[in-house]
Amino acid sequence: MYLTGFADEAAGDLAGQIRATQALGWTRIESRNIDGENIHDLSEEAFDRACGQLRDAGISINCFGSAIANWGKDIRKPFDADLEQARRALIRMRRLGCRMIRIMSYAVLSDRRPGDQMEDERFRRVRELTRIFLDAGIQPVHENCMNYGGMGAAFTLRLIENVPGLKLVFDTGNPIFSADRARPEPCPNQSPWEFYDQVREHIAYIHIKDGYVRDGKTVYTWPGEGVGDVVCICNDLLANGYDGGFSIEPHLGAVYHDPSITLEADRRFAMYVEYGRRMERILAAARTAAALAVARAP
Numbered sequence: 001m002y003l004t005g006f007a008d009e010a011a012g013d014l015a016g017q018i019r020a021t022q023a024l025g026w027t028r029i030e031s032r033n034i035d036g037e038n039i040h041d042l043s044e045e046a047f048d049r050a051c052g053q054l055r056d057a058g059i060s061i062n063c064f065g066s067a068i069a070n071w072g073k074d075i076r077k078p079f080d081a082d083l084e085q086a087r088r089a090l091i092r093m094r095r096l097g098c099r100m101i102r103i104m105s106y107a108v109l110s111d112r113r114p115g116d117q118m119e120d121e122r123f124r125r126v127r128e129l130t131r132i133f134l135d136a137g138i139q140p141v142h143e144n145c146m147n148y149g150g151m152g153a154a155f156t157l158r159l160i161e162n163v164p165g166l167k168l169v170f171d172t173g174n175p176i177f178s179a180d181r182a183r184p185e186p187c188p189n190q191s192p193w194e195f196y197d198q199v200r201e202h203i204a205y206i207h208i209k210d211g212y213v214r215d216g217k218t219v220y221t222w223p224g225e226g227v228g229d230v231v232c233i234c235n236d237l238l239a240n241g242y243d244g245g246f247s248i249e250p251h252l253g254a255v256y257h258d259p260s261i262t263l264e265a266d267r268r269f270a271m272y273v274e275y276g277r278r279m280e281r282i283l284a285a286a287r288t289a290a291a292l293a294v295a296r297a298p
Helices: 014-023 044-057 080-096 119-135 153-162 192-202 230-239 265-296
Strands: 002-005 028-031 060-065 100-103 139-143 167-171 203-208 210-214 217-221 245-248 258-262
Touching: 002 060, 002 265, 014 028, 014 044, 014 265, 044 080, 060 080, 060 245, 080 119, 100 119, 119 139, 119 153, 139 153, 139 203, 153 192, 167 192, 192 203, 192 230, 203 230, 230 265, 245 265
Parallel strands: 002 028, 002 245, 028 060, 060 100, 100 139, 139 167, 167 203, 203 245
Antiparallel strands: 210 217
């Protein structure tokens, strides 16, 4: 088991991201943006510089937080751009020694019903993307974000059934503000625990964020202080032998898809580090509970 995080929420520049990681005593970053650009879109010069900074700091990239097929990509647009992005990411991942990449399943078509989301085309494209990475020894993981698979556990399971080799990164916070499109309208928001419980056997990686919805707006909180079932999910994972990564995505000092939520640099940095320390305590308690359960077992 290890801890990592979207360190672009601690600082925009890689030097700041490295400092935040080192302040926590961690050795991994889930890379997404550096100076406002996704790592697979950096210029060659900027990427070379980033590789040198990471090498000198002894920090590795455990997961490539790509924008491939994410909530900003329309399934009706040509596939060529996604394939180009995937091949560019693959080259960079090889150089970094990174063996996991976050992908998604394209934006929800808001003008169509849940059963009319061009499933066959989504499955075809995600199968091809998955094959590209698996053939290179890299594990693609799908996130339950604002995409087809994020419409509810039933849609994620449909995706898994139709894309051999694909695994999941489960985000504890995304269900909080996401409608369960498998239920009749008006669709209630998803339950993080129910979503997790239905997909747990396919989970290879965890994103941690927490919060609640008030007056239609998502309010992000420290881990364990919202309705994301963070503590219950961590306890269950460790009790059942999960030994993968936990990646923090606080959304307290900065939100990737909402530039209006950004605090001054020092406070943003401090909140990220504090978030990591709180997660360490949650996981330490979960490890203790799992060990006690084993000791008490007949």
